[in-house]
Amino acid sequence: MEYHLKTPLSAEDVKKLKLGDIVYLSGKIYTARDEAHMHILHEIKEGKKIPIELKGMAVYHCGPIVKKIKEGVWELVAAGPTTSSRMNSLEPEFIEKTGVRAIIGKGGMNKGVSDAMAKHGCVYLAFTGGAAILAAKGLNKVEGVYLEELGMPEAVWIMNAENFGPLVVGITAHGENMFVNLAEEIKKNEVEARKKLGI
Amino acid sequence: MITEEKIKEATVGLLQRASTTLPSDILAALKEAYEKEDSPPAKMQLKAILDNVDIAGKNTKPICQDTGVPLFYVKIGKVYYGDIGKAINEGVMEATKKVPLRPNAVHPLSRKNPGNNVGRNMPYINYKVTGEPWLEIIAFPKGAGSENMSALAMLVPSQGVKGVKEFVLNTVVKAGSNPCPPTVIGVGVGGSADIAMKLAKEALLRPITQRHEEPEIAKLETELKDALNMLGIGPMGLGGRATVLGVNVEYAYCHTASLPVAVNVQCWAARKSSCRIHPDGKIEYL
Ligand code: SF4
Numbered sequence: 001m002e003y004h005l006k007t008p009l010s011a012e013d014v015k016k017l018k019l020g021d022i023v024y025l026s027g028k029i030y031t032a033r034d035e036a037h038m039h040i041l042h043e044i045k046e047g048k049k050i051p052i053e054l055k056g057m058a059v060y061h062c063g064p065i066v067k068k069i070k071e072g073v074w075e076l077v078a079a080g081p082t083t084s085s086r087m088n089s090l091e092p093e094f095i096e097k098t099g100v101r102a103i104i105g106k107g108g109m110n111k112g113v114s115d116a117m118a119k120h121g122c123v124y125l126a127f128t129g130g131a132a133i134l135a136a137k138g139l140n141k142v143e144g145v146y147l148e149e150l151g152m153p154e155a156v157w158i159m160n161a162e163n164f165g166p167l168v169v170g171i172t173a174h175g176e177n178m179f180v181n182l183a184e185e186i187k188k189n190e191v192e193a194r195k196k197l198g199i
Numbered sequence: 200m201i202t203e204e205k206i207k208e209a210t211v212g213l214l215q216r217a218s219t220t221l222p223s224d225i226l227a228a229l230k231e232a233y234e235k236e237d238s239p240p241a242k243m244q245l246k247a248i249l250d251n252v253d254i255a256g257k258n259t260k261p262i263c264q265d266t267g268v269p270l271f272y273v274k275i276g277k278v279y280y281g282d283i284g285k286a287i288n289e290g291v292m293e294a295t296k297k298v299p300l301r302p303n304a305v306h307p308l309s310r311k312n313p314g315n316n317v318g319r320n321m322p323y324i325n326y327k328v329t330g331e332p333w334l335e336i337i338a339f340p341k342g343a344g345s346e347n348m349s350a351l352a353m354l355v356p357s358q359g360v361k362g363v364k365e366f367v368l369n370t371v372v373k374a375g376s377n378p379c380p381p382t383v384i385g386v387g388v389g390g391s392a393d394i395a396m397k398l399a400k401e402a403l404l405r406p407i408t409q410r411h412e413e414p415e416i417a418k419l420e421t422e423l424k425d426a427l428n429m430l431g432i433g434p435m436g437l438g439g440r441a442t443v444l445g446v447n448v449e450y451a452y453c454h455t456a457s458l459p460v461a462v463n464v465q466c467w468a469a470r471k472s473s474c475r476i477h478p479d480g481k482i483e484y485l
Contacts, residue, residue, distance in 0.1 A: 020239075062264070077264075128251070133255040179375075182431075193427070196429060
């Protein structure tokens with residue numbers, strides 16, 4: 001199935017998505033990598049209010065190339081996904097504390113994350129790694145930036161998306177994890193590959 | 200004359216070409232993989248890759264936002280060349296602004312980012328001396344997603360070619376979806392620890408359509424490629440046929456008591472660009 005969704009996402013929006021479904025996303029999307037995850041979790045723990053509303057939103061594992069045109073105006077040059085598994089240890093708490101409904105990235109995430117997604121109603125959407133210009137086209141516009149002091153790749157860029165995709169549902173809001181399933185299959189295939197190599 | 204100004208100009212030109220286009224062998228292999236793929240998510244990934252490359256090329260924009268760290272191979276012929284290191288540094292700084300490239304180079308421990316891709320030992324330049332009447336420069340920007348999956352093993356000689364195959368297979372399985380498959384696998388065998396790593400990366404400079412000149416090594420390359428494509432990791436690790444686009448192996452003689460093996464993983468965005476600068480100052484992009 002193919003869906004066109006808009007952020008903020010509701011629980012129903014994400015619960016209907018099945019593994020392998022295709023999603024095109026519009027509305028606000030926030031980029032966040034390792035540093036931004038750590039920083040935001042730290043602020044929440046300290047009881048501070050963060051200046052962006054993440055509830056129902058989509059977080060994109062991405063460190064874009066952004067060109068500053070003038071104060072407050074940026075051009076998005078390239079914005080492909082980064083490796084999501086680096087955020088494996090941070091994401092369960094991040095999902096719980098912020099209420100995000102979609103994580104976008106590449107390469108999938110582990111069982112700890114899919115368990116948290118089932119519990120809090122969040123999905124993982126895979127975007128083609130490296131397809132940065134295609135992504136920039138869908139992400140359309142930079143609306144602002146938070147934590148700019150972390151540097152261009154690690155800052156939280158606020159994007160206004162228009163049919164950003166194709167995104168493939170890799171983990172459902174029920175905790176089904178395409179990457180965990182596939183790992184089992186690869187294990188079986190590995191036996192055959194070994195035979196072929198005579199090892 | 201080959202001036203520092205010319206080398207700088209060539210550096211900017213090379214980085215621009217490398218980050219915005221793909222070498223023809225890689226592009227052809229991606230197209231072939233797209234034709235052969237039959238699982239819908241896998242086909243969709245390859246289509247997104249090909250569409251992306253197409254738009255990037257038409258608009259001279261970087262194919263991938265990770266424009267890598269600036270690595271260079273310089274072959275110095277019988278020519279005057281000035282301070283190559285300085286000229287390349289300046290070229291990298293300018294290209295970072297002009298293309299633009301993402302400022303990726305940071306201090307390894309403080310993680311401070313100078314913002315221009317230049318710092319101690321970066322850009323990293325590999326020098327070779329040749330007898331040719333020109334200066335050749337290869338820009339080889341390397342992204343982190345794939346580089347982080349690279350690995351070295353110091354095998355014992357008795358493990359032999361089986362040990363080499365085993366290590367390559369394990370490295371690719373372990374890398375899974377992380378290095379943005381379909382990948383190109385560079386393998387370096389022999390030498391010493393550092394030489395094996397260097398050869399693994401240098402293997403990636405050879406077109407994937409060109410087999411090693413020695414039949415035994417060429418056979419190993421084909422065998423590894425076929426076996427790795429049985430794994431079903433597929434484009435972006437979403438399952439499918441195309442896990443690797445090619446396997447290139449290079450080797451060096453080594454100590455009788457050791458067998459180093461290195462694997463350097465290259466993502467589908469296998470960017471590189473090369474040029475010759477002739478004594479009259481003409482820059483010839485290859
Ligand atoms: S691994 Fe390659 S294609 Fe993937 S994000 Fe990094 S540089 Fe881009």
